[in-house]
Amino acid sequence: MHFVNCYADANRADAYATLEFANTYYLAYRDLPAIFAEQVKGTRALDFGCGAGRSTRFLRKLGFEVTGVDVSEDMLRIARAMDPSGDYRLVPGDNFDQLEVAAFDLVLSAFTFDNTPGTMKTRIFCDLGKLLAPKGTIVSLVSSPEIYTHEWASFMTKDFPENATAGSGDVVRIVVTDHQDRRPVEDILWTDESYRAVYREANLQAIQVLRPLAKGDEPYSWVNETTIAPWVIYVLRRAM
Ligand SMILES: C[S@@+](CC[C@H](N)C(=O)[O-])C[C@H]1O[C@@H](n2cnc3c(N)ncnc32)[C@H](O)[C@@H]1O
Numbered sequence: 001m002h003f004v005n006c007y008a009d010a011n012r013a014d015a016y017a018t019l020e021f022a023n024t025y026y027l028a029y030r031d032l033p034a035i036f037a038e039q040v041k042g043t044r045a046l047d048f049g050c051g052a053g054r055s056t057r058f059l060r061k062l063g064f065e066v067t068g069v070d071v072s073e074d075m076l077r078i079a080r081a082m083d084p085s086g087d088y089r090l091v092p093g094d095n096f097d098q099l100e101v102a103a104f105d106l107v108l109s110a111f112t113f114d115n116t117p118g119t120m121k122t123r124i125f126c127d128l129g130k131l132l133a134p135k136g137t138i139v140s141l142v143s144s145p146e147i148y149t150h151e152w153a154s155f156m157t158k159d160f161p162e163n164a165t166a167g168s169g170d171v172v173r174i175v176v177t178d179h180q181d182r183r184p185v186e187d188i189l190w191t192d193e194s195y196r197a198v199y200r201e202a203n204l205q206a207i208q209v210l211r212p213l214a215k216g217d218e219p220y221s222w223v224n225e226t227t228i229a230p231w232v233i234y235v236l237r238r239a240m
Pocket residue numbers: 005007008048049050051052053054055069070071072075094109110111112115116
């Protein structure tokens with residue numbers, strides 16, 4: 001399958017850079033500080049698919065010493081402009097040779113695997129596992145399959161009824177309504193079962209899986225967020 005990373009696009013990158021932590025994105029990030037406090041020992045972090053740096057700056061504010069990597073130069077250009085003292089690097093072809101092996105206490109991947117074809121996932125998770133310090137943790141935040149078939153405070157999917165019949169590995173479409181670029185984002189649907197198969201092949205085990213729901217008392221106009229989880233958070237360690 002030929003799949004184009006829609007974030008390798010200057011206009012999309014500019015729009016994406018305006019997103020912060022409101023609406024449906026609030027739920028993506030809400031539980032991360034508690035997960036890190038409980039599961040991560042040490043402060044060295046890799047932000048895999050750092051984009052315009054939102055997730056990297058989030059980690060830096062929590063006290064992590066972070067390297068952000070991405071395959072989109074358009075995204076990295078903005079990340080560096082918004083955070084000149086940050087460490088942001090291009091990793092063409094997901095070649096991690098420039099990164100120190102067995103060094104990172106935390107690898108965060110926020111939404112990156114939504115844009116990664118299934119054929120690449122196992123190889124990338126294997127390589128990320130090699131970068132982990134002995135007791136290091138991967139936190140992989142991804143879209144739930146349900147995000148593509150419902151409406152949300154931050155997203156619209158009703159124009160894409162074909163999403164309902166998509167299977168794991170198929171392209172699905174979603175519009176981000178929190179920013180100016182209303183062109184659909186093309187993602188790859190990947191089910192929980194498929195993620196678990198990838199983790200097994202990459203010699204990783206899921207020690208925690210969270211599906212964050214809104215409580216209802218947040219200052220956002222929730223649509224389905226109180227009853228259906230838009231995100232899945234996998235907390236992973238190397239299997240023994
Ligand atoms: C939806 S953005 C999320 C950015 C950031 N993590 C955040 O939370 O704002 C996904 C990012 O993953 C990057 N990406 C997609 N496939 C990738 C890959 N194979 N390796 C590294 N980055 C990738 C895209 O270029 C894009 O910047």
